[in-house]
Amino acid sequence: MFLVFLCFLFGSSEALLDPDTTNGNSDHTAILQLITQEQSLRLQLESQLHDQQKQMDTLLSRVNNLTDQLTKANQQVAFFGTVGTNIPSADSDKIIKFQQITTNLGSAYNINTGVFHCPVSGIYIVSCSAIGDIGHRVSVNVYQNGNVIARPYDGGIDPAGHASGTDTAVVHANAGDEIYLKNFYTGATYLDNQTRLVVVLIKAD
Template sequence: MKISVSFTLWLLLGSISPSESTDYQKSFPQDIYAVLREMTASLVQLKANMLQTQEQAAQLKTEMDKLKTEVDKQKTEVDKQKTEVDKLKQQQIVQQVAFSASLVPKDQRATTGPFPSLTTLIYKHVVTNIGNVYNSNTGVFTAPVKGAYNFEWWVGAFGDNSHGSGAWLVKNSDLLFMNFEQQADGFMSSSKGMTLLLDVGDVVFIRLQTNTVVFDDGGHHTTFSGFLLFPM
């Protein structure tokens, strides 16, 4: 800008004679200086405006960064709450535990035993299995959550005075309670129940007592049931 103004002035001054230059300088110096002052003031104002615009832009960027940080924080909080809700839903599902099964399907009838050693009974006719906690292939219940559980088991058989009917409730590898019945004739049955404190992964199942028998048919005389009383 300064070079352009100087060059213009040089052209103007160079195109007139010395006498004319003197007259020109007498006639117009105040106008030229006024223009220069106005241009300088305009440049100063323009620079001030640019600095102000830059400051406003920087302030706006700072505000946007703050807003983005707040949005990210809220999103993180929403994700955390969603995770907690999903966890509570999962816990609720896990805590819904109950099963009930009998030894054979309703269209079959069979006597199981006697065996020379303790034998795990596998209850094939599963009526209820909330939480999918009982395995009908192995006869084993697996605790999905730590808590107090209640179990009941029944055995039934035809008495002939040669074999009784009895079974153990087993926790992991511990024989806990047994029910047993023996009579000379007629149909005999017995039952038992107990409450257990189980940790996650503990297993519970029924083993037929040595040299005893159990019978089952569509009446479902030999059964195994359990449910979660409350988690701990």
């Protein structure tokens, strides 16, 4: 009886180790191949996603640049104002304020301070017409950040009326630059109320 049991046990062991072992190895190899393929596909997909993200970033950057260019192209900045009241010569060293404003596109001019703040960088045209008291010469300094860029001056004297002088400058200004009038000279008692200033953005950077 014991011999029969040993024969049965030996036979069962061979059955476990023999033909099915080959099938098990094949399945294992197939699983490893599938895992390898899955990892390769995942790496390819990650690489493709990374490339697509770079392309999206590039396109987004181009769209933003085009939007900025369009915004600048449509940017309108223009100011035209008149002093509106005679300014006494005692105030000649103060910033001249233009109280009667006809145009202030872009809201660049501050009526409280008398300073035109350039809202965008670009090329600006600045023109000033200064008028003095009857029969007297007049000159005014136009500044950009403290530097004189124009000086309207009337060299003649009209004893019967007001003389005027006009000067124009075309300058490049950065966003935040300040343009203002100050330090006028007149031989009489005041700067006339019809003194005018024009500032227009010609082209944004």
